Amino acid sequence: MTQDLQQYADIIEQLKPMVNEPEFNQVLTQVAGGLPKEKRFLIKMEVKRLARPCMRSIDLRGQVDGNCQLYEYDGIKHYLDDIAIDMFEQQIRVFGHYSFGVYEAVQQTENNYRVMRERAESSQQQSEQGGQSSKSTHTMARFSVPVVNLLDYSRRDTERMNFAVALEIFNESNHSIRGISVDVSTEGIQVKLSKESLFKTGEKVFIYFRGLEDEFAMDKKNGIAYTVVKIGRKKDIQYLSLRRAKEFPNPAFDKFLESFIHGNKRRYKVNMANTIDAIRNKSCEQYFSPRCPTLPVYIDDINGSPVPRYAMANEVNREILHYWSDEQDESRLGFLLNSKRLAALLQKKADRRELFVYSFTHLQNEKVYFYSASADELADKDVLRGAFLGFGSRKASWRIFKLTMTDMSPDQAHAPLSIPDSVSSKIKRQNTPPAPRLMSKLKNLRYLVHITDVTSDAGQRRYSEYKFNRNNLSHLRVFGHPRNRVPQEIPIFRFKSQDKRLESRYLLRSNIELRMHVDGRPVKGVSEDISVHGLRLELNGEFTGQIDDRVTVSFPKLQELTSKHDVMSLQYDVVHFNPDRNIVHLKSAHGEPGQSARHFFDDLIKQNRNTLKSYPEEEEIPGIGHALRIINARNVMSLSFLLSKDGVRYKPEASIIGKQDDRVSRLASHFGGKDEVNLEFMFRDRNLDSPFVQHGIKQVKVENLPIRQEVFIAFDPAQKDSRMAIIPRFDNQFTSDDTRHNFIKEAMGRGQFIALHVMLTTTGKPDLDMLQAEINYVSVYAIHRAKELEEKLWSIAACSHLVDITDEVMMRYNFEPAEIARNRENTAQHVIEPNGIQALLRA
Template sequence: MPNLQLSPLIDQLKLVALDDDFEKHFNLLTSTLDGPSKFKVRAEVRRLTRACPRTVDLRKRVDGDCRRIEHRGRVHYLDEVARDIFERGLRDYNGVFTQDTYERIMQAENNYRVMYEQQKAAQAESAEDDTFDDESAFELFKLGFYPYRDEERMNYTVEVYIELEGASSCRAITNNISQGGLKIRVDRSQMQLQVGQQANIYFTGFAKEFTIDPQLPIRYEIARISEENQRTYISLKRADGDLNKDFDAFINRFISGYKRRYRVNTDNTEIALLNKAHEQFYLPRMRRLTLYLQRHSKELSCKYVLTTYNNESTLAHWYNETNELAIGPIFNKRRSQYMIKKLERNESCELTLLTFNIVAKGKVYFYSALVEELKKIELWDTFASFAVQKSSFQAFRLSLSPVNHKQAWRPQAVPQHINLPSREQPFTESVQHALSEIDYVATLDDVTDLIKPFCGLSYNKDELAKLRAFVHPPSPPHRSQAIKLEFVNLRSEQRYHLRSRCRVRSGSFSRDGLVLDISEHGLRIQVDEPIPGSNRSEMQVSFTQLLQHHKNEPLTDVQYQIVNVDKSRTAFNLKLSEQPASRAAAQFLTRFIQQREQRLPKIYENNSLKGFELGLRNLYCDAASAVPLFFYQTKTNEDFLGRIGVPPVISDWSRLLQMPNSLLPKATLPTLLNTSGLLDKWKSWLMSADKSERPMNQLLLFQLGWDDQNKRTVSVLAFDVETVTLDDIEHHVIQALLNDTIIAVNIELSRTGRPDRQFIEAEMQYLSAYAQYKVDRVERQLDSVLGVADSFSVTPLLTQSLELSESLQAVAAKRLEQWLSATN
């Protein structure tokens, strides 16, 4: 084979090799070559243009359907891509099936062998890719952002000409192409560009290779203009009413046939995969209560409360004597109107709520008051001092946001026409109707420990009677329902379907039953008749049916502990006891599952995220004001804060995190948080913490100011919320506000579990089909996540609770806005 420098010359000559004037063309085009090079070119042209005696059968060798084609007595089986190459070859070589045509068919991009080699090469290229970007900067992502494309977009470079209305045309190069769109690179200085402008595109490059008319204009509209790497890119979409069935069919065939070679642009899928997976780390660790409210006239009613593993203890305070959730009345008519009006004025609705309850004569009486209400009628001291002495005392940062119903359903970041077994279906009408009734999302962040130092210990007993104005009605006017946010694959073990008879014993009761599913250390059973049993109590299980085939195994009276039981007392979730006597049974069950893993059907149970709960989850992501922070530990034991989720609701804290490093002082925020003793303390706690442990709670106080050169300065102090005193906070805040300003942030640090892989399975499958190296890169990053911190601003809460003068609060707010918004 000649060297690659001669390939363009060979490509030119082979198309005229069968013409009568071939020698003329050959002598003209090879006039600058030496004798050996001319010989090589002539030999290669002759080899490529001679008739090929082979029969081509691509069945089971390509990614496409093959049809029978007969040519000069030979029967070929070709897919659509190969047929296109075959027919073009016959036209180019006067009806002869040449060696060149054969090699092009066998090297087509959808050939399985070619696909394998390309993917292997791509993985090799990416093996050295860093999992993370520069650790001196945070990687920001928007909560709930899963960029979706309805069409596959293929990376492909080809020459086109763009012609704007009333302007001359100019040459451009495509960056990627889809059925209904195009992205091109152009010299912007050649023409005036505007979004919405109509443009004619001439596919001159395609015309050189395919049967496309180079004078055929395809109508597009400019959708976006961007500058990247000092180049101008234009994103275009097909103009409305531009119908050209022949061109549409060509583009469809072209992308289907060539996408394996030139690769589909999967950047949006990788982004969605990373975002969704990180949210799966974060959402189950939230301590906040998320409430979904419906507006009735001028009053808000709480319909649903989203519960997680970390907020169950907080929510437990809100159940009354009849086990009903009684949190709704905190939104009484007066408060509802007050909060709704703040939102209508485009003001931030961020308030502080104090609550407690009293049990009397078998009934639970709930009290709640906003700090604004108490200070207006001068009852802050009495209410706060009385409430803080109750074991039921809780304080919350309350935030309210309107709902955008369009954000409840978010399709997976895989084009709809791609057939995947894990495809999520749009919500049913009943789910859509239930979600449409939600008008607002409220979040209650537990700031009890932060508020306690501001509450006095003495109060005027004569004023206690006034607190009756803050008691909730005895029966909630609207019932609230707790909705569990579950991610099934947070389980430590895979579960499998297994139907096998058993006999169970709990105390003095014995019952026959049926094993429903099994894992190495877990079991779910259904007994024939109810049997007493409560969480954490012991239950002995004898695997009577398995014993028939495994008589010598320790399968009698295996010790389990009840994890969950249904109301009928007939269905139990069990986990294997940690007693030494259970180890032999655990070893057998592990072997049993491993030997039959291919035959035992796996259990996938994310039904809770298939409908209504998924909609609630998405609505929260669209209305959140908290900022999740993700901590990583690399294989070289480097720890750092690397990724941050940016919420839709803007706060001073989220604005600070999004400031460009160029506007920050030398000790940039990433450097400040990643190299200070603060990170060492967080790392030490994460390394020793268990996933089920209560989050570590800290208060960060950022002091923001200006130096002598009028450059920004920033420093940070950290306080343990459980031990901080009023004097500590007050001293540092007052000192900071003498000349500077502050941002106060509450941090709740948790050790992470594992993300629910089933929830991101569709994106994983699609991405692996085109770019396995990207899947590997994502998995490396996910495996490195060590912890997640839920963080939110408490600046207004702090300045309000310190009872600073209104003038000082106004000055601090003005300085803060100047610091955050200055452009240099």
């Protein structure tokens, strides 16, 4: 379409479906009657051109942000991605055949690189014309997102109904104020009145329901007593939250109000603001917990001594557990969390309980030997520091772990629904606190330690340049963990996510042979666990198939034990395999092909139920995994933010602030509004060829592993311009360690230096079971809101985790402890200029 016709694009869109209809000229006159005759002629010719049959093939490979596949239509082969296919089929319905209009529309999709570039250039030109200030303000606003405190939401003891009625309120001075109710419950009421009315929290007031006196037999002489619990203001309106004063009972009014709400709650609608907030809050927790790369370990306080009691694993943080497992696959996590380090963490200030631990392993005679040292332990043995860091960092097993400790309470294990018990017996049952047997296992828990792997290629390369005396290597045994002093076992529980088991699984290791139906190539291995409908196998070679492929599994050892069943050709479908393609999850083939497998394992389990061990995910104490998950969610230690897909880009949706992450929280909150953070600094590279967040998420999806990157930040809160106040540099933007060192020095000179270890993970499917009760409750009164919430729930695609590694980076580049301490305190020396009265006084 030419530039001249571009201004008539809306008219052309309206005419496309009518181009082959007899009424075309009549419709053209109707929709373009106000245009000159020559313009109408040009529009008509353009629509006719778009409707002409086309024989061209479309190949979008390399031209769009998407995976293209072969798509054939009417004998013509095209290579299109999903968005282009949708556009192709949509335009086919408009024109009725493959035309030039279809051809051109398919090449104008939003994920086409040329289209994105043209729009970016156009947007940049418009912004330059509109002024740099407005552009900056608009850009910053795009990256402001609300802060979510996980599992912190309001719970109501009674249903609250939206209801507006005229009220008269008498305060303690017996002054009368007129107002209107906003919502009402048997326990309280919210009132809207003028901003000039003066009240104070805790004040007793008496309310007369003037708007109900004509319809109901209300007591006109005695008001209903309430206590002011909260005062809010919005523009010229004041909102009072009031609670019934129990010392002034009124059974008649209680009975009336209960009956009135029950009979009218569908008419006036239940106030569900807290339930909607709870659904959003729980949604964030669902996307955060199951794929958070940090490993939480729960610490008991036994006679004043900290003892690791439980750990909580998910599909991402289990890499830490794998690292601290020996050649027998026995967990040795206790080497990392020994009593000396836990005591050292406890001795630090409550808001600075963190420790960096360096480690490597040594393999000798097929046995794994673990070596680790914290930054404090290396400082005590300064002679060996260079040898440990220089030698250890040259090994493939080199790791750096950040340990953070915070206080916690067993009471945090209970997260009731936002809905009152009175709604139904099912809701009341779900709101029941954890059982005494479960709480007895949690009663001594006092601390939570988070372990995060913050190893980086740049850091490892830097440490490997440390020079050391090889004669000192034999002395490194002081940092070794003796194999004959095995640490106390720490039971591992798993985050329960959407993949809930429909049946019990049992441990059974037996030799197997797996064959693909496609090529018939056998792969040997062993079974890990079994159930009636499924298997998990560990293969000696690589699995070459795909999800949903049909495979045959043989059990030669088990066949020797049974003559009733043929177990040498059991039929299964592939449902999952790990990134290394050596662990495969199978389900029995549907219908008759899978009957043999189901019948055999059903008999096997029934006859051996007393001897078969259930899989460790089957909790010995029901509910303990869920309880530990809730405790962890309420004690997040570092800042994270969730991202949703917006067209072909990803944008932040919500942020989770860490309890002990003041430096990063202060940075992120600097340009944010109330209860918001602004994450623009994490997207400063958005116009480069491979912006970290956008490019990283695609890489995570391909590799199915977290993507890591370090970012150095110069933070000067005294600057009002965001681009000067926060200057971020991703590690790949530095050319050498000298430039990194200089950046740190300059950042400290102008304000504060902050280093972040950034991890990107994708999110799994939402577990609607954990939200269903509240979604159903919202659906009863506002089904459209429930659908909106579910749509939003499915839009979240990734999560970014920002871990503060400032002190470790400064130690890496040999800054003195005094400089590290001074940098931590630097923010207090740089404050934003005062305004208003304070500015006038200073003048």
